[in-house]
Amino acid sequence: MARVVVDVMLKPEILDPQGQAVQRALPRLGFEGIADVRQGKRFELEVEGPVDDAALARIRELAESFLANTVIEDFTVRVEESAAGATAPTGAAR
Amino acid sequence: MARVVVDVMLKPEILDPQGQAVQRALPRLGFEGIADVRQGKRFELEVEGPVDDAALARIRELAESFLANTVIEDFTVRVEESAAGATAPTGAAR
Amino acid sequence: MTTRIGVVTFPGSLDDSDARRAVRLAGGEPVALWHRDRDLHQVDAVVLPGGFSYGDYLRCGAIARFSPVMETVIEQARGGMPVLGICNGFQVLCESHLLPGALTRNDHLHFVCRDQRLKVENADTAWTADYTAGQEITVPLKNGEGGYVADERTLDELEAEGRVVFRYLGGNPNGSRRDIAGITNAAGNVVGLMPHPEHAVEPLTGPTTDGLGFFTSVLKKLVQA
Amino acid sequence: MSVDTTKHAAETPDTPQPWAELGLKEDEYQRIREILGRRPTGAELAMYSVMWSEHCSYKSSKVHLRQFGEKAPASDAMLVGIGENAGVVDIGQGYAATFKVESHNHPSYIEPYQGAATGIGGIVRDILAMGARPVAVMDPLRFGAADHPDTRRVLPGVVAGIGGYGNCLGLPNIGGEIVFDSCYQGNPLVNALCVGVMRHEDIHLAKASGAGNKVILYGARTGGDGIGGVSVLASETFDADGPSRRPAVQVGDPFQEKLLIECTLEVFAEDLVVGIQDLGGAGLSCATSELASAGSGGMRVELDTVPLRDATLSPEEILMSESQERMCAIVTPENTERFLEICEKWDVIATVIGEVTDGERLEITWHGEQIVDVIPGTVAHEGPVYERPLARPDWLDALQADSAAKLAQPANADELRAQVLALVSSPNQAAKSWVTDQYDRYVLGNTVLATPEDSGMIRVDEETNLGVALATDGNGRYAKLDPYAGAQLALAEAYRNVAASGAKPLAVTDCLNFGSPEDPAVMWQFAEACRGLADACATLGTPVTGGNVSLYNQTGEQAIHPTPVVGVLGVIDDVNRRTPMAFREEGQLLYLLGDTREEFGGSAWSQVVHDHLGGLPPKVDLERERLLAEILVNASRDGMIDAAHDLSDGGLIQAVTESCLKGGHGARLVVPDGLSAFTFLFSESAGRAVVAVPRSEEVRFNDMCGARGLPVTRVGVVDGDTIEVQGEFTLPLAELREAHERTLPELFG
Ligand SMILES: Nc1ncnc2c1ncn2[C@@H]1O[C@H](COP(=O)(O)OP(=O)(O)O)[C@@H](O)[C@H]1O
């Protein structure tokens, strides 16, 4: 089983109130030096069978027509390297 | 300016109604072969100055105390390689 | 024969019975339509009610758009059938691309329920003919994702073509661009808005009865047709 | 790993078992062994431990709750009493209403959003299980100090959770309470009330009868959430590899619950169920044992057929799981197919997991092997009962002696004016719209009154305009000073609120939030509150129909104020006759009903101005409350009053301010003879209300009050855009509004 990740972010020109709320809270939490925060969505799809080009193309289609609303959002699709522990959010980073 | 990405996902054992709703809709959209869908959040932080270990440690702290609700969520923190277009969701993949 | 107005129930629709009540109080015959049923049962117009269709998980209206009933609604709307999308229904119309733009999280990040003053900007649509342009009405507003957004060009186009149907008065409740509360398609048969006219049809339960005009408008229009 | 079967248990009597970790006491464990005649299996131990927990068995409170039944006034209205998921009362015209309040305090502290959300979900399923369509919710809340940093974490999360769940479910939120007090720091109270309506013939009960009938589990899949949540204890799994922690946090899925509601109502409409039970605390352990013990026969369940979200769950965990949005129905074989069809229509997963037997035992198997074999009643109802030691707290005399009468009162009109502003802008007295605007009050289209009215009112029948009204109240400060009186005052206030809106109070539900029952002082408070409430219900003729007990509300040694929250349901024949609180017409006369005394113990004034709590709470006079309610209801029915607002925390000036701001009209007030302006404005004497009387009704209204012997004093007139207390001060409405409305947004916005 392979994992495909679809990241969906609001387009840069669309106001992101959630990201802004995080950013506004940073000083209160004692954080400096973060110029901008954007908040988006991350989908993890567990795909049965091989993730070949055809499968990826279909998932792109899915992202375009369904997971993202391309009127306001951009997206990326990528296969997650199963080994790379750094990118697999299965345990809290400490 | 470097970008640090914080991915926040519900812990595996926690119910994810959003991911489930997406998954249930897939067959109706003509999609087969996706065994599981989980939906989480992606934060993109634009960091001023160098993203050294100290900076990363602080961002981890931020993620732990604020961006994620560690009662029910796990997170990962990583620096995004600015070159790799594939992972920078700034344009819709096509 | 009375005019038949369909009200779609998606799983998670909440204000469907209220929309049917409003149709009835306006003198029409409400017809319940089911999301899995492509057949519109000879209705003359359709209301997509408020609520959280399919839980509004993913995005509001995103899953409902792909329901069987919407296939027919989209087709008939393109053919000129009057369609009103209220709140979640508005979101479904945008997701279906029957109306331009999208609805995003309220800028203050909270769900908001309040009595909202609106200015009727366009009294020529199928759903607003009983109002006069410039008229002020008050109806309930309740949503968490009601911020209307579209790119500048689309917004300019909407304004130029008189397709902004309602604007918020007395404070923008959700960060909608240019205070837009509701819009119409070019033909004027499809109207979507965030506020809830169906909750302002009885003095007993609503802040006003200003919302009745939506339903009387479409009934008159259909009788004339 | 092999499962612990009943056979295996009989053969291995000496296997050590984790009863202590599961919260059982040694004698309780021994009692289970006695009942079974052998050691329990792991699955049986799981069931007994959750069902015998404080939350499920009421082991500390039972002996006191009995009074609610024993002292209950004879009431024709009561259709179903204490013991079922919720009580049911007759509201006339063939309709019945069911309502109940529950707590979700501890989960909401750990995870405010989900804790509060699932609190709404749970109480709604209780109402649904009675056969009713849920029609509204309310949320009595208590938080720590308004300006404490943790309150900033807890309150917005709780409010968003209640809104997020209730709004998505399509239930109007018609009222509740928000109280700040540092005693709730670290232990907020999140109580949730739901009311439902049905026709008499639709009442359903939680019982499994009819051998051969199917046991159907429907709704969400079962996951590992909430295991052990109910016992509020560490949840060790039974895995031989050692304990692994499962999360106690349950995540709600309101969409799933909405489907569950619609699906269940359709199933009721076609009369397809013999018995039904929601899954709440203790999940399947509770549902199966309660259904089976209430029915005629036994029950057999194949636990491995339960649809799972996590395939690795052990049978013990499945039995204890508190996954939300599940129900369990008993259906005849003939109706099973139709039942499953309706579930399919609503995309609700439904599974036949077992059947009713003609035996008397609850038998549960796991892949063909028997893992539970018990008399269900021993699990559901024969839990331990404690007569916990009681002791009047040793600090109480000193507290009561510390009278509010010795506090400095305002020296002049300027100070009086300043204190009025301080009062109406204090967090407890300030406008709550920052919170309540996050709740949908319009959905379903039957909301006649909602926050900030005295009670929430729902139209039940569109033809006849029959309606119900509900209010919840509870004043922990009063109860701390005197728990007996405090509980009575909570009831009196809710009762008065319902009457003020024109409805006749009928029945009561309560949520008793207290500290640790192992502390004799807390137990005394609890006993006193129960006694007070039961006595008051008897006098007012309003039976307790059900409720909830929440104990162990404390941080370390420090218990919260005893906080009995009381909900009263009333009925109104024609909702068009409702009395709103707003002063809507200039020139109408303002009358104060009841007696005003110098009563400041536990008052808002003493808290806001002096940060003081001491003395005695206001005097309780239940006969007076009853008379006042009769007058308010009659006056509403006969059109003699246009507005009414009950007086409670903050006294007259608080009530008048709220009514003026709501109506957008000011008032000119005259201090009655024999009262100081200070007492007139701030006293919290019970049994009072202020009403606006049209001039044309003045004589008739006065005559009615006179004939019935209710003291009534003309105190002013609706007028202008200020509140003027003649001879004292004038406050522009704009200034009052600013003071009253800015507080919560400033704190939480
Ligand atoms: N404080 C109380 N006052 C009256 N009845 C109560 C109180 N606490 C619990 N009850 C009643 O005891 C019964 C069992 O309660 P509970 O186990 O909490 O029910 P459920 O599991 O359906 O929520 C219910 O009928 C409930 O109404």
Ligand SMILES: [Mg+2]
């Ligand atoms: Mg129950």
